Amino acid sequence: MAVKTQIFELETRHDGEIIDITKNVQQALTSSGLKNGILLVFVPGATGAITTIEYEPGLLHDFPDALDRLIPKDIAYEHHLRWQDGNGHSHVRASFLGPGLNVPFSESKLMLGTWQQIVFLELDNKGRHREIIVQLIGE
Amino acid sequence: MAVKTQIFELETRHDGEIIDITKNVQQALTSSGLKNGILLVFVPGATGAITTIEYEPGLLHDFPDALDRLIPKDIAYEHHLRWQDGNGHSHVRASFLGPGLNVPFSESKLMLGTWQQIVFLELDNKGRHREIIVQLIGE
Amino acid sequence: MAVKTQIFELETRHDGEIIDITKNVQQALTSSGLKNGILLVFVPGATGAITTIEYEPGLLHDFPDALDRLIPKDIAYEHHLRWQDGNGHSHVRASFLGPGLNVPFSESKLMLGTWQQIVFLELDNKGRHREIIVQLIGE
Numbered sequence: 201m202a203v204k205t206q207i208f209e210l211e212t213r214h215d216g217e218i219i220d221i222t223k224n225v226q227q228a229l230t231s232s233g234l235k236n237g238i239l240l241v242f243v244p245g246a247t248g249a250i251t252t253i254e255y256e257p258g259l260l261h262d263f264p265d266a267l268d269r270l271i272p273k274d275i276a277y278e279h280h281l282r283w284q285d286g287n288g289h290s291h292v293r294a295s296f297l298g299p300g301l302n303v304p305f306s307e308s309k310l311m312l313g314t315w316q317q318i319v320f321l322e323l324d325n326k327g328r329h330r331e332i333i334v335q336l337i338g339e
Numbered sequence: 340m341a342v343k344t345q346i347f348e349l350e351t352r353h354d355g356e357i358i359d360i361t362k363n364v365q366q367a368l369t370s371s372g373l374k375n376g377i378l379l380v381f382v383p384g385a386t387g388a389i390t391t392i393e394y395e396p397g398l399l400h401d402f403p404d405a406l407d408r409l410i411p412k413d414i415a416y417e418h419h420l421r422w423q424d425g426n427g428h429s430h431v432r433a434s435f436l437g438p439g440l441n442v443p444f445s446e447s448k449l450m451l452g453t454w455q456q457i458v459f460l461e462l463d464n465k466g467r468h469r470e471i472i473v474q475l476i477g478e
Numbered sequence: 479m480a481v482k483t484q485i486f487e488l489e490t491r492h493d494g495e496i497i498d499i500t501k502n503v504q505q506a507l508t509s510s511g512l513k514n515g516i517l518l519v520f521v522p523g524a525t526g527a528i529t530t531i532e533y534e535p536g537l538l539h540d541f542p543d544a545l546d547r548l549i550p551k552d553i554a555y556e557h558h559l560r561w562q563d564g565n566g567h568s569h570v571r572a573s574f575l576g577p578g579l580n581v582p583f584s585e586s587k588l589m590l591g592t593w594q595q596i597v598f599l600e601l602d603n604k605g606r607h608r609e610i611i612v613q614l615i616g617e
Binding site for chain 1: 479514515516529530531532534535536537539540541544548574575576579580581582584589590591593594615616617
């Protein structure tokens with residue numbers, strides 16, 4: 201049993217961008233040398249989120265559309281009134297969705313469904329440089 | 340310290356069904372022989388989710404009602420326009436709620452509250468055969 | 479490698495209260511003696527939640543405001559009709575947000591962003607005594 205820490209980087213481009221990071225996470229798993237265990241994909245920041253989705257063009261519209269309906273950009277946020285950075289919606293969305301995702305792995309492979317990819321959601325109101333942590337525990 | 344993988348199966352019946360899987364997860368824990376640790380309950384698929392709820396008849400209506408209000412079935416989804424499978428809402432809901440849940444355990448028992456059950460949410464627009472993974476790490 | 483269980487207590491005051499528990503969690507990590515691993519912060523109860531947020535006064539209004547818009551207090555909940563405890567919205571919100579959060583740690587420190595704090599959300603319709611579990615696995 202061991203703990204391994206892997207970090208990879210992303211350059212995001214815009215608010216609402218959904219990036220398939222399944223290969224990055226699988227590569228972190230392969231590099232770790234671990235076979236069976238649990239890994240945690242985590243963004244150390246308050247305006248991004250990690251989840252899973254079927255990564256196909258329709259849902260890349262539908263999911264941000266739902267965020268725009270549920271937690272709109274163009275309503276008043278006290279965060280924005282204080283800091284004038286225009287990203288109150290980004291923070292609220294990120295707290296709803298959560299900064300991390302756990303995935304089980306077995307025989308050095310992610311135990312995902314066939315149509316299930318791991319994604320990073322850029323929720324900030326501009327592109328960002330992102331470091332994504334993959335913390336693995338296993339044997 | 341060891342990693343154990345347990346899998347159990349469910350036959351779901353309809354969209355919005357909430358199934359109490361607390362006993363299945365406790366049985367997976369008992370079978371693992373582990374005493375103290377963390378387990379991850381995970382659905383390998385993009386139209387289901389895992390969370391906790393007080394499993395009583397009122398909330399079994401209230402929670403799906405909230406999903407119907409927030410992420411409706413009868414609006415346009417590009418996923419549906421492409422694939423004609425009528426389950427755009429299922430995917431968006433699943434990405435919001437997340438495919439996994441972590442639960443701590445101690446002395447071979449789940450550390451849940453008295454009125455807190457672990458549930459699988461069927462979010463697809465028909466009943467499905469589901470495999471649920473329980474990945475355990477502990478001693 | 480070892481598993482450690484730490485528990486701390488909170489006295490909450492009102493529905494929608496957001497409490498910064500980052501120091502409590504860091505103290506649990508320090509007390510555990512572990513250096514590298516994953517910890518799970520978990521509330522054993524069906525009307526609280528754990529997430530991360532930038533803990534500043536603007537967002538302490540914006541996040542509960544979003545909850546009030548999305549899952550209102552003043553609509554009919556069957557949970558309330560059955561139990562007359564007035565907290566149907568609390569349960570639905572808690573199931574959406576989830577009872578737990580995983581955080582990676584390295585060199586005995588939480589791997590959080592600079593502006594990212596761990597928070598407990600009191601979602602029940604009154605103040606409560608809360609026990610929060612921190613389950614740690616690492617080396």
